[in-house]
Amino acid sequence: MSSPLWTLDEILAATGARVGGGFAQATGASIDTRTLEPGDLYFAIKGDVHDGHDFVAAALEKGAAAAVVSEDKAPAFKESDRLIIVPDVLEAMRQLGRAARRRTNAKIVAITGSVGKTGTKEAMRLALARQGATHASVASYNNHWGVPLTLSRMPCETAFGVFEIGMNHAYEILPLTGMVRPHVAVITTVEPVHIEFFPSLWGIADAKGEIFSGLEPGGTAVINRDNAYFERMRAHATASPAGRVVTFGEHEAADIRAHRIIVKPDHSIVDATIFGQPLTYRIGTAGRHIALNSLSVLAASHALGADLALVALSFAELKPPVGRGERTMLALGDDEALLIDESYNANPASMRAAFANLGAVELGRGARRIAVLGDMKELGETGPRLHAELAEAVEANRIDLLFAAGPLMQNLVDALPKAKVAAHAETSAELVEAVCAAVRPGDAITVKGSLSMKMALVVKALKERYGASPTANALKG
Structure with a gap:
């Protein structure tokens, strides 16, 4: 059996919960019965669509070590002795996350x-995993429940922790960075994303700048020097x-400067200097924006002493x-076409980056570049x-x-x-x-749009119609 992530005493100390007699320890943490593993602590949080309390029975049946439930819902589960009863489930998860942060030397x-x-989080995770036990956010777990869940999953012996923090309103990052208490905080860029909820791009820069408020004293702030809002972020x-x-x-x-970026259809090459010292490296995926973000990984790694x-x-x-640039070859008889899946989300900056990647694909005679786009x-x-x-970038x-x-x-x-x-629909x-x-x-097809546009339906249909095999060398130049 895996070593415990949390013991009963640790959970009691962190949350002050009432605990049933059938629970001793947990080896993981979950909020979703579809991905729950035996031994996980199941947090029955209330989401926008579902109340996790509706799935407590399923979680316990699947092997959850215990279910964290609220006081007012606990009577519905009185037959179980594997309950952790708290006033507020989400707050209990935050408390456990803070306890995880206090106990680690990561x-x-x-x-x-x-x-x-x-x-960038995935590149950071990959980079640090070569140098010590690394714990990182899953997928895009970057919001009010994703950050505390990721913290609560962090093993005590972790050497490096990598956390993604997102927002779509002002003051959302403040409490999250306060929980994470990073030694290094990175802002990749400031662009017109979620601009509907801000008076201007200055407001977005200010909201992103909140991440620095949680830095450990003496920590390092990593900022994009090319961005128009650099001075605001530096302030x-x-x-x-x-x-x-x-x-x-x-x-x-x-400080970490790219002197040359070469973008190929399936990889990128960067000539850089790190505080004046030269470094050339290859990135196993295409994209100028990915190459630039790799510089932030080098900056953060340098600050950590990696x-x-x-x-x-x-x-x-x-x-x-998947959904963020995954490349797949579609079988068309004896020939192939390239599918680039960018369907996870979209904004003006990421649209332009996707167009640039599609433009870098070298095609054979008669083949076409096709963009399948949904609203931003x-x-x-x-x-x-x-x-x-966007028309200018489409043409360019x-x-x-x-x-x-x-x-x-x-x-x-x-x-x-x-x-x-x-076609337009x-x-x-x-x-x-x-x-x-x-x-x-021979065609190359990019599919992209905001998540609510469900552009992944197009990706799924293409893969089902033509078969699919991931490739690292699709349509090389």
Whole structure:
């Protein structure tokens, strides 16, 4: 059996809970019965759609060590002796997360930014895992429940902790960074994401700058030197407990500077200097934005005292996750087409990055670059303009054909030559058949849109229609 993540005494000390007699220890923590493992502590939190208390019986039947339930719901489970009873389940998870942070000697990194949080977190996890036991956020667990859950899952013996912290309103990052208490805090960039909820981009910069408030005294703030809001972010850093500010980017004053970035269809090469010392490395996935974010990983690793040679070597193993640039070959008889799955989410900056990656794919004679796009949400009154302005990037990256879903995408459709627009529909589901029928041998297809547009339906349909095999060398140049 695995060593316990939490003992009964530790849980009592952290939460002050009432505990049934059938519980002694837990080897993990979960809020979802679909992924729960035997021995997990199940937190019955109330979400936007479901109340976790409705799944307590299923969690216990699946082998949960115990279920954390609220006082007012506990009578419904009086037959079980594997209960941890608390006034508020989410607050109990926060308390356990804070206890995990207090007991560890791990070096902690927290990452936020309008774009690139999850990819940078994964690169950071990969880099540090070569140098010690590393614990990191799963998927995009970066919100009011994802951060405390990740903390509560952190083993005592962890050497490095990597936490992603997100927001879509002001003052959401403050309590989360206060729980994580990072030694290094990174802002990848500030872009017009969730702008609907802010008066301006200055407001987004201020909200991202909240991450520095949780820094351990003397910690390091890592900031994108190329960003237009650099000075605003630096002001937040210098007003925080940070003892040092480290910058990255292509700017001549950046501490970690890229002098040359070569983007290939399936990888990138970076020539950089780290405080003046040269370093060249290969990244196992394509994208200029990924290359730039790798500089922030080097900056954070340097601040932690990690071996930068090992960090640079780890980048060669970096692969894009599902929905965030995963590349798949579709079988069309004896030929193939390339599918780039960017369906997880979208904003103006990530759209342009996706177009650049599609533009970098070298095609054979007669093959086409196809973009299947869904609306970008939470842009407020700027939404129509920001969609229309994508036309320039579509043209610049030699995209031949557009399929568009959603009312906001009408603005992009109207800004493009009619010959480029294959179809426009209200939903992604309405595009599925047309996209599948349009694919020809040698084509490269990118699918992207905000999560609520369900662009993954198109990805799923293409894979089911043509079969799919992940590839690291798809359509090499």
